[in-house]
Amino acid sequence: MNGTVRRGNLIVLSGPSGVGKDTLLAGLLKRVGGVVKCLTATTRPPREGEQHGVDYLFLSVEEFERWIAEGKFLEYARYNQAYYGTPLHLVEESRAKGLDVILKIEVQGGLQVRQRVPEAILIFVQPPSMEVLRQRLTARGTDTPEQIERRLRIAEEEMRVMPQYDYLVTNDHLEGAIDLLRAIILAERARIRKE
Amino acid sequence: MNGTVRRGNLIVLSGPSGVGKDTLLAGLLKRVGGVVKCLTATTRPPREGEQHGVDYLFLSVEEFERWIAEGKFLEYARYNQAYYGTPLHLVEESRAKGLDVILKIEVQGGLQVRQRVPEAILIFVQPPSMEVLRQRLTARGTDTPEQIERRLRIAEEEMRVMPQYDYLVTNDHLEGAIDLLRAIILAERARIRKE
Numbered sequence: 011m012n013g014t015v016r017r018g019n020l021i022v023l024s025g026p027s028g029v030g031k032d033t034l035l036a037g038l039l040k041r042v043g044g045v046v047k048c049l050t051a052t053t054r055p056p057r058e059g060e061q062h063g064v065d066y067l068f069l070s071v072e073e074f075e076r077w078i079a080e081g082k083f084l085e086y087a088r089y090n091q092a093y094y095g096t097p098l099h100l101v102e103e104s105r106a107k108g109l110d111v112i113l114k115i116e117v118q119g120g121l122q123v124r125q126r127v128p129e130a131i132l133i134f135v136q137p138p139s140m141e142v143l144r145q146r147l148t149a150r151g152t153d154t155p156e157q158i159e160r161r162l163r164i165a166e167e168e169m170r171v172m173p174q175y176d177y178l179v180t181n182d183h184l185e186g187a188i189d190l191l192r193a194i195i196l197a198e199r200a201r202i203r204k205e
Numbered sequence: 206m207n208g209t210v211r212r213g214n215l216i217v218l219s220g221p222s223g224v225g226k227d228t229l230l231a232g233l234l235k236r237v238g239g240v241v242k243c244l245t246a247t248t249r250p251p252r253e254g255e256q257h258g259v260d261y262l263f264l265s266v267e268e269f270e271r272w273i274a275e276g277k278f279l280e281y282a283r284y285n286q287a288y289y290g291t292p293l294h295l296v297e298e299s300r301a302k303g304l305d306v307i308l309k310i311e312v313q314g315g316l317q318v319r320q321r322v323p324e325a326i327l328i329f330v331q332p333p334s335m336e337v338l339r340q341r342l343t344a345r346g347t348d349t350p351e352q353i354e355r356r357l358r359i360a361e362e363e364m365r366v367m368p369q370y371d372y373l374v375t376n377d378h379l380e381g382a383i384d385l386l387r388a389i390i391l392a393e394r395a396r397i398r399k400e
Contacts, residue, residue, distance in 0.1 A: 134397070177395045190395055196385055197392035200372045202329070 018044070018105040019198050020127050021112045022120045023191075025135030026165030028147040030181045031114055034135060037188040038112075042195055045110045048100050051077070054092035067097065085115060085122035096123075110195060117171040124174070131198050133191065134175040138182040140165065213239070213300040214393050215322050216307045217315045218386075220330030221360030223342040225376045226309055229330060232383040233307075237390055240305045243295050246272070249287035262292065280310060280317035291318075305390060312366040319369070326393050327370040328386065333377040335360070 025031055039045060051067040053074050062068045069077070074093045077083060086095030096113055104111045113123065123130045137143040143165060147158045172178065177194050181187045220226055234240060246262040248269050257263045264272070269288045272278060281290030291308055299306045308318065318325045332338040338360060342353045367373065372389050376382045 173397060173399075175397055177392065178397050179395055190391055193388035193391040194395060196388040197372065200374055200385055200389060202368060202370055202373050204368075 015106075015108045016199075018107070018109040018111060019195075020101060020105060020123070020130040021045075021110055021195070021198075022123050022130055022132045023112055023114045023135065024117045024120045024132070024168070024175070025181075026137065026143060026168055027161045028143055028150065028165075029135050029137050030146070030184070030187075031135055033184065034179075034181060034187055034191060035112065035114060037184065038191045038195070041188060042192045044108070045112055045195060046104050048096055048104070048111050048113050051083075051086075051095045051097050052092055054090070054094075069093075084113075084126055085119040087116065087119055110199070117168045117175075121171065121174060129203075131177070131194070132175040133177045133179060133194060134172045135179050135181050135187070136169065136172070137165075138180055142182075210301075210303045211394075213302070213304040213306060214390075215296060215300060215318070215325040216240075216305055216390070216393075217318050217325055217327045218307055218309045218330065219312045219315045219327070219363070219370070220376075221332065221338060221363055222356045223338055223345060223360075224330050224332050225341070225379070225382075226330055228379065229374075229376060229382055229386060230307065230309060232379065233386045233390070236383060237387045239303070240307055240390060241299050243291055243299070243306050243308050246278070246281075246290045246292050247287055249285070249289075264288075279308075279321055280314040282311065282314055305394070312363045312370075316366065316369060324398075326372070326389070328372045328374060328389060329367045329370040330374050330376050330382070331364065331367070332360075333375055337377075 023031055023035060035047065039047070049063070049067055051069050051074065053069055053071050056062070056066070056068050060066065071093070074095065077095070077097070078086060082098055083095040084098045084101055086093060096115065101111050120132050124132060137146070140162060144158065144162060147153060147161055153161065179187055179190050218226055218230060230242065234242070244258070244262055246264050246269065248264055248266050251257070251261070251263055255261065266288070269290065272290070272292070273281060277293055278290040279293045279296055281288060291310065296306050315327050319327060332341070335357060339353065339357060342348055342356055348356065374382055374385050
């Protein structure tokens with residue numbers, strides 16, 4: 011009953027490698043408006059066809075470390091000899107316009123976000139079982155058996171962080187899981203803020 | 206990833222008279238499974254066709270007051286010289302089976318529920334504007350102009366309690382409002398409990 015722009019929510023989507031986060035996110039963005047993905051900054055070199063400002067913000071190591079020192083990242087991590095981080099100003103710009111911003115990041119990044127933005131909404135996507143996750147990683151065909159075992163061990167560690175998240179979505183049935191993510195987005199918009 | 210029965214949620218639905226709670230609730234129950242309305246106990250006499258145990262639990266004043274003394278109500282109120290109350294045991298039975306229980310009660314009852322069941326989920330339904338509410342009450346044709354003015358004054362008082370609720374649903378478009386209620390129910394089921 012009032013016309014002020016409501017600040018968008020900040021939503022973190024985490025879950026084991028192979029659980030289907032990208033597919034879920036693509037489906038979600040088709041089903042609900044007013045949600046944007048946030049660009050990630052990285053120091054890894056662009057792959058063929060990747061564009062600065064479209065796929066990633068490609069920064070030099072020096073730039074990235076200056077941004078870290080200046081507190082310009084909502085969260086960041088080192089992974090495979092490269093930095094990855096979420097630029098705070100991009101998140102803030104979208105939220106100020108009333109857009110919900112969704113970050114697909116791993117659990118340690120999710121906990122960093124929670125520390126800096128206590129009202130962030132943390133969603134954990136889990137596989138129906140570890141066995142299903144193993145089958146999906148195998149079917150993907152991009153990893154060696156050793157890499158798959160390593161990913162499964164990491165998945166088990168991630169599952170231990172899950173209780174610190176707000177919502178748990180089991181990706182057993184794609185359409186159902188997308189519908190549930192959409193429900194969480196809509197419900198959180200209707201939440202009465204206690205600030 | 207575990208098979209224990211999750212206890213159902215307790216959901217309170219409140220909002221001004223004429224805002225459309227009954228229509229929303231009927232639409233919601235068609236759209237989502239696992240949700241039940243809780244029977245209300247009352248001391249008012251049954252109207253034609255109303256059955257004990259189906260429409261209401263019809264209690265004598267003596268019984269009702271004994272139940273109050275024994276703490277058997279989750280919440281109760283006096284209204285038009287009659288008692289109305291939500292029997293705690295009915296709520297608990299359904300929740301133990303994993304069913305979400307929904308109570309359509311006024312805001313003072315909602316706040317009583319919050320005190321006894323801190324994890325209860327409180328949803329407030331508001332009209333698009335007070336003017337629309339006035340039009341709906343007039344169109345209903347069941348109230349005198351004086352009764353309508355009285356209902357509008359009560360509605361304004363209820364709006365002041367709204368910030369203590371968890372969710373705000375504006376009933377401007379019936380299907381959209383039902384979809385949002387459904388989203389809240391589904392999202393709350395996916396919430397990771399911090400007990």
